[in-house]
Amino acid sequence: MTVNLDPIDWSVLAELQRDGRLPLTELARRVNLSASAVTERVRRLESTGVIAGYRAEVDLAAVGYGVLAVVRLKYPGSRHEPLHRLLDERPEILECLRTTGDDCYLLKVVATTMPQLERTINELAQFGSTTTNVVYRQTLPYRGPQAPEHD
Structure with a gap:
């Protein structure tokens, strides 16, 4: 479900993405709303799942x-549960994206x-071939995300 956001909603999101601990009174000042109005907007954005x-x-x-890497994994076959179990067990894997193209996963x-x-x-290589890039x-x-540009 897509939630329609107005420019003020996008301003609220931008400020909270910069500082999620921003007091609501300061957030209200930055987006030119009253504290009660910004509180209501934040609650709506949370309840709709936007936040x-x-x-x-x-x-x-x-x-x-001290080491951060991006790993591409080619996963043959369609039984992905063993990989999902490994992802749950290994806290050093911070993020995993299922992708299209030659690689099935980006970690x-x-x-x-x-x-x-x-x-x-x-x-990870027990599940398929990997390509690793160490991040400098x-x-x-x-x-x-920021507010989309409109033509």
């Missing part, structure tokens, strides 16, 4: 994960060391 949750952004290096993996990354890749730098951190 799916709030989380802390963690500096991976600061907590010991974001962290490790404390290169040998740890190698062990994780070896576990996060040039553009995840920023969330």
Whole structure:
């Protein structure tokens, strides 16, 4: 279900994506609404599922994960449950996207060391061929969706 958002909703989302802990009074000031009006909008965006949750952004290096990699996995066959179980068991696999094209999955993996990354890749390789790219730098951190441009 698509939720119709007006420009003020998009402004609220943009501010909360920059700082999910922003006090509602400050959010209201930034989007030029009263505190009660912005509170109602945030509650509506949460109840309709537009705002799916709030989380802390963690500096991976600061907590010991000095290695970040993107792994592409070609998964032959159609029984994906064993891979899904591994994803549930391995916290170093931060994200997994099912994709079209030659690769079936795109995974974001962290490790404390290169040998740890190698062990994780070896576990993934039991499901199919992998291609691993180690990330030098996060040039553009995840920023969330912005209001679409209209012609």
